[in-house]
Amino acid sequence: MKLKHAKRTLFNLVGIFLIASTATNVWANQLNTPEHIEVLTINNEKQSWYLFQDSRAIELPLGVVKLEVRYKDLIEDDNDDTHQTITSSKITMTFETRPNEVYQLKAKRPETEKEARQFAKKPVITIHSSAGVVEELNPVYIPTANVVVETPKSEPPTNDVSAKMLRYWWSQADETTKAEFIREISETKSR
Template identity: 30%
Template sequence: MKSTVTASALFALLSSSSVFAANLNIPMSFEYLAVDGQEVETNNFTHKANLPLTEGEHKIAVRYSDMYEDDISDSPNFATSSPLIVTLNVSGDHQYLLAPKSDVIDPKGYAKAPEIVITRKDGGNVHYSVTHTQLKETSLVSKLFGNDNGVNLDEATAAVTADKAIPSAPAQKATAVETMTAPAPANTADSSAHAKQMLQYWWMNADEATRKEFMSWAIKQL
């Protein structure tokens, strides 16, 4: 009698929807940011392609990020989109596949307004919607030059997928670079754009040792 109860309990456990979860797969050119109010843990060395999902509706934040070669400098650059919020209704133990709507010929152009489709591996119907956000991530350059309008992207996407208010951009603070620079001209936007271009120019022409030294200094200014 005891063995029968144990076997029945095991069968019920293995048959539950919590064990047999669905799965969402994304290509190398996309990355997970958050799901249902929780940040998705990733790292710079491995690509997280699969996300297990239980039955029901889920809000998933992803973004497009792929490398392309600059025709002018012949050096690699990254094309990164603002986050997309995918609302996916999971029904059953199925594998869902996210992919660009068509082949990406121009990564930089695609990143401005990425279009995606979600299909099911078995060909079944998929109920989902996609919302494009305008969230901009805080960048090192923006922080250095004091015109940071970004947010902590992980926190912001977690808030959006949990249907909470989007965190506002952090307050500005003076940096060492700001202190050392001369007073800005009347056209602050042009001055900032020029400063960024100069920084990018010197970065692209610096050797590895100089880049590491600069990064060490820059991080201490944040």
């Protein structure tokens, strides 16, 4: 009698495990990203990304998904052996996921610094599923005045830590923040 009860309990536990794992798989969608495309947010939730990270897989929720992505790559300078980190403006992609789909962000990877700067001005990033190109609900491109180059070659060399920090934070700021900063500096000078 006890053996029969133990077998039934084991059978029930295995059944529950199988149902739970199947249910998890039904709701799990995966987004694969190449190393030169950075996923900034998924449904306004910040994502982590590292410059030397290989392609990666991210879990997506079922239903409408809003991604903010951008091109970001370390490119060898065309004129010497240095490297430039070139970053585009962000692109918002909104689409609807289906159960058990694997999605892939795709973008041609520039090979030269010139190509990278050109691509960063208006990157073309698409999302695909096993059925092909995914139809976006509201594709939005958010342009900025210029491409962010984190280590521009035209900068004069300096050992001043403050100047380096100022240049870094300037490259991270959006156009509105930059305009506000310039306005404040102008007001300070006129006093």
